[in-house]
Amino acid sequence: MKKIVTVISIHSCPGEKIGIGKTGGLAVYVKNLINFLIINHYKINLITKNHICCDLNYSDKVNILHIDSLINPGSEIQEIANSTDILISNYWTSGIFSKTFFSKKNILKINISHTLEYLKKIQIPEYKIDIKRIKEEKLLKNYFDYTVYFSKEEKDTLINYYKYTESQLIFSTPGYDEKIFYPLSKSDSRKRLKINSSEKTLLFVGRLDYLKGLDIAIETIKIAIKHNKIYKLFIAGGDFGSTQQQKINLTLANNNISQHVVWLGSLSQKELNLNYNSADIVLVTSRSETFGLVCLEAIATKTPVIASDVGRMGDMIVNNDSGVLISDIQPKSFYDQIDKYFSKKNSFKFKNESLDMIKNFTWENVFNELFSKVKVFD
Numbered sequence: 008m009k010k011i012v013t014v015i016s017i018h019s020c021p022g023e024k025i026g027i028g029k030t031g032g033l034a035v036y037v038k039n040l041i042n043f044l045i046i047n048h049y050k051i052n053l054i055t056k057n058h059i060c061c062d063l064n065y066s067d068k069v070n071i072l073h074i075d076s077l078i079n080p081g082s083e084i085q086e087i088a089n090s091t092d093i094l095i096s097n098y099w100t101s102g103i104f105s106k107t108f109f110s111k112k113n114i115l116k117i118n119i120s121h122t123l124e125y126l127k128k129i130q131i132p133e134y135k136i137d138i139k140r141i142k143e144e145k146l147l148k149n150y151f152d153y154t155v156y157f158s159k160e161e162k163d164t165l166i167n168y169y170k171y172t173e174s175q176l177i178f179s180t181p182g183y184d185e186k187i188f189y190p191l192s193k194s195d196s197r198k199r200l201k202i203n204s205s206e207k208t209l210l211f212v213g214r215l216d217y218l219k220g221l222d223i224a225i226e227t228i229k230i231a232i233k234h235n236k237i238y239k240l241f242i243a244g245g246d247f248g249s250t251q252q253q254k255i256n257l258t259l260a261n262n263n264i265s266q267h268v269v270w271l272g273s274l275s276q277k278e279l280n281l282n283y284n285s286a287d288i289v290l291v292t293s294r295s296e297t298f299g300l301v302c303l304e305a306i307a308t309k310t311p312v313i314a315s316d317v318g319r320m321g322d323m324i325v326n327n328d329s330g331v332l333i334s335d336i337q338p339k340s341f342y343d344q345i346d347k348y349f350s351k352k353n354s355f356k357f358k359n360e361s362l363d364m365i366k367n368f369t370w371e372n373v374f375n376e377l378f379s380k381v382k383v384f385d
């Protein structure tokens with residue numbers, strides 16, 4: 008009989024709009040994980056937080072439980088816990104929840120951290136760590152059978168700082184869907200989006216989080232203006248409508264650069280593909296990443312990426328062919344590379360090598376490989 012898999016995602020529901028508040032790559036991951044489990048005919052429970060406007064529609068294929076309270080999640084939890092064979096917990100908040108409600112001995116327990124608090128400190132020395140979160144993250148070490156990591160840096164942090172042993176760890180990655188992210192003609196994409204063909208455009212995709220570095224992208228635009236170079240920065244996600252976004256908008260107006268920035272709000276994956284394809288360059292100015300999903304999606308559409316050298320982006324970009332890595336993560340360095348591109352000193356040809364580099368990252372490959380490593384998963 009097929010095993011019963013319970014996926015926990017307390018931080019965000021995969022049915023929330025992506026690019027708003029706390030919802031980003033984690034939600035994309037959970038959505039694709041569930042799709043994979045459906046294709047492979049597992050019986051699936053999804054436990055997630057309650058929220059407005061859920062767009063999940065799995066009919067009877069997934070039992071979804073939106074919970075209001077982490078302390079009293081309702082009586083159905085016990086039933087689910089008793090019947091679960093495999094538990095897949097996403098992010099540390101789900102780990103704490105799992106530890107409280109899933110104590111049955113013969114459940115195989117898998118933890119996917121997605122990010123580690125201490126890893127941010129390693130990537131950004133001035134980052135103020137959340138001591139409480141680190142304490143709770145450390146509590147998870149002996150509860151889970153396996154913890155999945157996405158990069159060598161994350162593995163080293165788990166071993167050296169969180170004191171995991173090698174046998175507790177499994178290497179995997181997030182992925183991309185080649186049916187959603189693929190190359191389209193730039194001119195057609197621009198026509199559909201009503202973007203002038205002569206415009207020099209940059210695309211930033213992400214939440215308004217210091218770690219994602221939108222301020223670096225905006226600073227890059229300012230430097231360009233000083234050099235009499237005019238680019239337009241499109242921002243997908245960006246918590247459109249939030250107080251924080253309005254504040255940034257006001258600063259842009261005060262600096263007289265509003266006309267160089269376009270807020271796109273939360274986009275569906277299909278719209279995002281069109282926007283990647285219409286952009287001249289995708290800017291990934293993150294100060295910290297565990298992986299770097301935007302970089303992967305952009306390369307899948309054959310749009311050049313200028314990205315911070317953090318997370319796994321070095322494993323996705325073929326330097327000067329599909330993009331450029333910026334190691335000092337400074338606006339001036341981003342500007343220099345953008346200028347090189349527009350002044351035709353760097354043309355990004357996307358040879359086969361660049362596309363081969365990302366082939367292993369399709370969701371199907373990623374999950375097949377992950378589940379083959381967890382041998383009881385059949």
Ligand SMILES: [Zn+2]
Pocket residue numbers: 020021022023055058061062063073
């Ligand atoms: Zn939902």
